[in-house]
Amino acid sequence: MLRRPLPDVSQPARRLVGLLLEKDTVRQPYALLAVAGLADEATLRAAVERLSQDVGPIVADEIAVIAALGRAERARLSEIDRSDRFSSPPPSLTDAWRGAAETAAYVAFARRALGAAADRTDAIRAGEIPYRADKAFTDREVVSLGQAARVALLRDEPWLPELFDRLLPGVAIAPTPARTVPSQALLYELVRAAQDFPTPELVTAIRTVRGNVRHAGVPKQLDKMLKKVEAALAERTDVALRLPRLGFGDDGVLRRKAGDYEAVVTVAENATLSWEKDGRPLRSLPAPVRRDHAALVKELRELVKRVNAQLVTLARALEGGFTVDxxxxxxxxxxxxxxxxxxxxxxxxxxxxxxxxxxxxxxxxxxxxxxxxxxxxxxxxxxxxxxxxxxxxxxxxxxxxxxRIRQPFKQAFREIYFLTPAEEETRVYSNRFAAHLVHYRRMFALLRARGWTSGRVGPWDDGDGDAAERTLAAGEWQVRFLHTWYDWADGDELASTDQVRFARRGDGAWREATLADVPPLVFSEAMRDIDLFVGVTSIAADPDWTDAGPGRTYWERAGFAELTESAASRRDALERIVPRLKIADRCSLDGRFLVVRGDLRTYRIHLGSANILMEPDGSYLCVVPDRDKRDKGDGRVFLPFEDDRLSLILSKAFLLAADTRITDGSILAQITRS
Known part of the structure; x- marks a missing residue:
């Protein structure tokens, strides 16, 4: 078969490049260079000259590298080019990033660029370059460095951890006591790069910086972004579980001399720093060490923060690996x-x-x-x-x-979700968590915290509904949780939950899948997340909900409904906890309630919502918890896993078992009302 010659596009390419170069701002320079290369050498040189003007050495180096590539490599790099530095490239571009990571010249540039960026922040810290808040890097440099970071992270380059340990503090912490940052834009861009191609060392470095940054708004933003990073790291099983030893012995202990004293860093459930003299433990940091070894004290405190950050990262990565098996x-x-x-x-x-x-x-x-x-x-x-x-x-x-072994995350008591007959009937969607009314802002925050992506819904055009999404099983499966705007209530936003749907990746796109085709672990873990969203944010769990209308009807129905899987797991834990309590003789489990016998009344605490009904008339008792003072009895109640609702139920049980000692007038009035 004869192959026809490709048409000559040099003239239209030359004309297009000329028009673009006349603009004040040139967007998507990679694509521009790819088009210029289709024209002739003179056009390519003109494009390089224009793109290299007033951009600094990092970007100029990048432009020169791309211009020297072959046409195919330039075209491949143009696929990852972007002008929006506030959002990460979509997952569908992963193949394009792999192409960039296989381009040797661009890989070499990535190392030079990130090294030059770290050198610049070192110079700012040393006072060799004047410090100006948020001015350490230009917008174009931020984009180039973000792309260089993604290529290096995808390749998991061995030189990256040490470099990020220099660069991240350099862009996040001012060299003065000011509560500013050298480059907030580059800090966030590097974290977005970590969302695309995370490594445990980078996650630890971000967590360490988050604990040291002085800018008031940065820690909160980093917390939000870290949730996505950790969710992505759990899917990248080839690197997720890698931890440096940091000089610790096999027993998890590191010792450092400080004059006549010795510092001891011990890793148990978390890392702690203590001090000894002649083998005897001391209660606090000795004054001579504080005075004469301040640098060592600072170093060890930073080490404790870093180890604790590593442990959090490891736990999240292990738990997230369930769907990857x-x-x-x-x-x-x-x-x-x-x-x-x-x-x-x-x-x-x-x-x-x-x-x-x-x-x-x-x-x-x-x-x-x-x-x-x-x-x-x-x-x-x-x-x-x-x-x-x-x-x-x-x-x-x-x-x-x-x-009394407390697991780092819920494993033995983990909820499991099987396909129901109703879901077999609906085939491609589940209504298991549909038709709940939730506090929308709380659910939106929880979605982000668990690594889901979701747009905001609200009473505006095209804002009435959205589907929160998360990818699972190393990017092979996607779950979508539909929800819609509902109404306002006492200044709070309400949303209504809807279907859950799944899709499988195929031919570079998501293809809707039947529920029966979803791997059981993927299905169970996805539904567990959604059960959490609904259980925590439903208005049924709001003890002082007073609105009338449909919202009240839902509250009365859902607040004492049959137990979900998460509530059933809570009941199973209580079966083991209650016999060990000081108030065990006053407590019993009855279906979906923990029954507590007080001296004034008997109370039924719902194991899902923690709402309370009083016997004999079934009247509702409103007890709004003090989040700062949740009484757990004698403070020694062992909980096999962390669960705020379980703690709340126990705190209410201790309160009501001793109802004659209650001093809160509003609670007493409800209990003693005829």
């Missing part, structure tokens, strides 16, 4: 996770499955016993209750409760 070699896991000086105490409190023979998995809790003999190449994965029967789940929950 991540598997590790036993030898590596034993040395780099279970035996790692910082990770070991976290890892040992989780249940793991080891493939001791082909297809035969043995579940172990390292904290409770020895590890089995298995070859180094045997597979290891996190245990999930979805994969085993109720008796096994019950046994693990009993063991954790008896040994």
């Amino acid at each position: 991540a598997v590790h070699p036993y030898g590596w896991w034993r040395a780099e996770l279970a035996g790692h000086p910082q990770a070991r105490t976290l890892v040992r409190r989780l249940i793991w499955e080891i493939e001791v023979a082909p297809g035969e998995w043995q579940a172990v809790l390292p904290e409770a016993g020895d590890l089995p003999d298995a070859p180094d190449d045997a597979a290891v994965r996190l245990w999930h209750p979805l994969r085993c029967g109720p008796d096994s789940v019950r046994a693990w929950r009993d063991l954790l409760s008896e040994r």
